Amino acid sequence: MTELLQALLQVGLALAKLILEIHVGWLLLAAWGAWWLWGVSWKNLWPVLRQGGWAPLGLLTFIAALAWACVFPGGGLFLGMIPIGSFGWHLAYVALAVGLALFCGWLQGFFHWTPPEIELEPPPTHDHSHGHAH
Numbered sequence: 001m002t003e004l005l006q007a008l009l010q011v012g013l014a015l016a017k018l019i020l021e022i023h024v025g026w027l028l029l030a031a032w033g034a035w036w037l038w039g040v041s042w043k044n045l046w047p048v049l050r051q052g053g054w055a056p057l058g059l060l061t062f063i064a065a066l067a068w069a070c071v072f073p074g075g076g077l078f079l080g081m082i083p084i085g086s087f088g089w090h091l092a093y094v095a096l097a098v099g100l101a102l103f104c105g106w107l108q109g110f111f112h113w114t115p116p117e118i119e120l121e122p123p124p125t126h127d128h129s130h131g132h133a134h
Contacts, residue, residue, distance in 0.1 A: 032097060033104055038115055042105035061098050065091035 019027075049057065069090040076089040084092070108114070 029100075033100055036101040036104035037108060038113070040105070040108075041115055041117070042108045043114060045105065046109070057098065061094050062091070065094040068094065 045053075065087065069087040072090075073086045074089075075083060075085050077083055
């Protein structure tokens with residue numbers, strides 16, 4: 001029994017080491033893509049975006065980049081040689097995240113994947129008294 005426990009402990013430690021070596025950003029990116037690919041029904045979302053939902057999406061993208069640039073200022077290099085200011089750099093990252101979400105929506109439609117519908121309304125209750133006073 002102790003050998004099995006020791007082997008499980010070694011596997012757990014190796015898994016923890018592997019997770020720590022993987023950059024957290026890649027894990028977050030994978031989770032972001034998985035959510036937009038399998039957690040969102042794009043069949044319902046595309047019509048909303050077409051009817052004007054693109055405007056709040058664009059505004060939220062802009063505001064998220066602005067807030068991120070204020071909280072964590074710092075520029076970067078585009079293609080490794082062209083300097084970009086803090087806001088431009090953050091806006092590019094947020095726009096890429098939104099682009100990834102839209103690409104996941106396109107993939108979902110291309111492969112005809114549909115996540116299961118989740119019913120948020122409680123089922124109707126039936127009154128068994130039928131209005132009879134006893």
